[in-house]
Amino acid sequence: MKLTKILLCAAVASAMAFASSKATASTLNISGVVKTFGTTRTTSSAVIVTTKTVAFNNKTIYLALSNAIASAHPPAGLAQNLPKDGIIGFNPNAFDGNDVRGVFYVTNAPGKPFFYFALAGTDTNGDAYSYIELDTESELADLGYSFFEEDEDVFNWVYSYVETSKTFQETSTSAALLYIHDNPYDWDDAEFPWEWSFNSSFAIEIRGVMILNFNSNNTTDHVTVSLKGTGSSYTGGDDAVVTSGSLSFSGNVLED
Amino acid sequence: MRLKFILGLLVVVLLVLGGGLLLKQHLGNAPVPAPASSEAAAPPVVSNAVADVAPPPPPAPVSAAPVSSSLTPEQRQAAIDAELERLQLWSMNNDPASLSNILADLTGPEKEIREAAIEAAKQFGSTNAIPALKAAAVNSTDTDEQIAMLQAANFLSLPPLDFNAPKTPEEIQAMAQRQAAKEARRKANAQNRAAQSPPDQNPPMAPNP
Numbered sequence: 305m306k307l308t309k310i311l312l313c314a315a316v317a318s319a320m321a322f323a324s325s326k327a328t329a330s331t332l333n334i335s336g337v338v339k340t341f342g343t344t345r346t347t348s349s350a351v352i353v354t355t356k357t358v359a360f361n362n363k364t365i366y367l368a369l370s371n372a373i374a375s376a377h378p379p380a381g382l383a384q385n386l387p388k389d390g391i392i393g394f395n396p397n398a399f400d401g402n403d404v405r406g407v408f409y410v411t412n413a414p415g416k417p418f419f420y421f422a423l424a425g426t427d428t429n430g431d432a433y434s435y436i437e438l439d440t441e442s443e444l445a446d447l448g449y450s451f452f453e454e455d456e457d458v459f460n461w462v463y464s465y466v467e468t469s470k471t472f473q474e475t476s477t478s479a480a481l482l483y484i485h486d487n488p489y490d491w492d493d494a495e496f497p498w499e500w501s502f503n504s505s506f507a508i509e510i511r512g513v514m515i516l517n518f519n520s521n522n523t524t525d526h527v528t529v530s531l532k533g534t535g536s537s538y539t540g541g542d543d544a545v546v547t548s549g550s551l552s553f554s555g556n557v558l559e560d
Numbered sequence: 561m562r563l564k565f566i567l568g569l570l571v572v573v574l575l576v577l578g579g580g581l582l583l584k585q586h587l588g589n590a591p592v593p594a595p596a597s598s599e600a601a602a603p604p605v606v607s608n609a610v611a612d613v614a615p616p617p618p619p620a621p622v623s624a625a626p627v628s629s630s631l632t633p634e635q636r637q638a639a640i641d642a643e644l645e646r647l648q649l650w651s652m653n654n655d656p657a658s659l660s661n662i663l664a665d666l667t668g669p670e671k672e673i674r675e676a677a678i679e680a681a682k683q684f685g686s687t688n689a690i691p692a693l694k695a696a697a698v699n700s701t702d703t704d705e706q707i708a709m710l711q712a713a714n715f716l717s718l719p720p721l722d723f724n725a726p727k728t729p730e731e732i733q734a735m736a737q738r739q740a741a742k743e744a745r746r747k748a749n750a751q752n753r754a755a756q757s758p759p760d761q762n763p764p765m766a767p768n769p
Binding site: 333357414506524541 | 634637644645648649651652653676679682683685715716718719720721722723724725727730731734735738739742
């Protein structure tokens, strides 16, 4: 059984590596709903404090990160303007240069000049930086800071698979965390949640359950990731709550 | 005389119906606009609000890219993947044609494409998608899809999160008071824990930075 697991890990690792280099029809969608403080007003007989509910999606996050990377909170020596119509992508197999697996990045829309900016890496001072992290641990993928400290089990997971002569289908269900923040040095919410949103102007965390599916047959390999959950948020210097949030990633892998 | 009148009326009705059908097909298959030709990186974006995008053209009567039943499974999956990729690109645009294409896929024959179209509508972020989502929910026979469509409509009805929205002086003052109260609560809790713990067990936690 142990050998089987190791082989499966190897198969998935190679598949993920393949996905990183040859993925097609790759999609990444992040969205959610946040409840924040609304207005405060005082009448002759009462003080009225309200809340308001707002939504975020890829465009919202891209806007916030564009402003952060250009001027508000750039990594040391790496400030730059992102393309107006850029795309946030995710490479689940890449490492950020600091032993953290799973790298989000910004690239340009198809048909436009090549652009790439890693949303996690090392700045010109040699310090690690990161704006988005997906943390989880499972038989199929250890992502983010989940395995940074080898003696810690931050996330639990279960795992199933069906293998035939022609197909291979695996599913892992794991606790997971998506953390988006504009302070590039405020990383690792997984292991240090008590320092959450330190010095960030905005931050979003989605803690929940992540389902990773890997399907392989004679012609294609397909990876899908789905995370749904809730969490804390920080907007404009004030506390907020993510009442629902989700991340989905999908990528096909072409055979040679 | 009566027969001639009826025949004439029939011809007029057929012409009107045919013209309408052609117009719908033309609008429903509107090509994706070419990407903007800006070569250099743009300055920092200051707003991504798309609520003011013009209403989309009427959705096409069928999916923008129907997947033929005569295709092999591999060809069928390839067609689905191609449409998913188009949906992802349309979702990042802000133009009515892209929105129209997304909404047309809400009623397509492939479940995978319909689901992606729901997500694309959320990512596009226009309130103009709400009526189409609600209509598609009414016409869907899949309960999960109906729920997803209505949730997407609700999502789009919310204002977008603005991380750097300017605050009024009153809001800044209220925010400062909340933060001060929160800090006071945290310190009080830390002191309570320290007072309740035996001196040699569970030392008080250091205050957060």
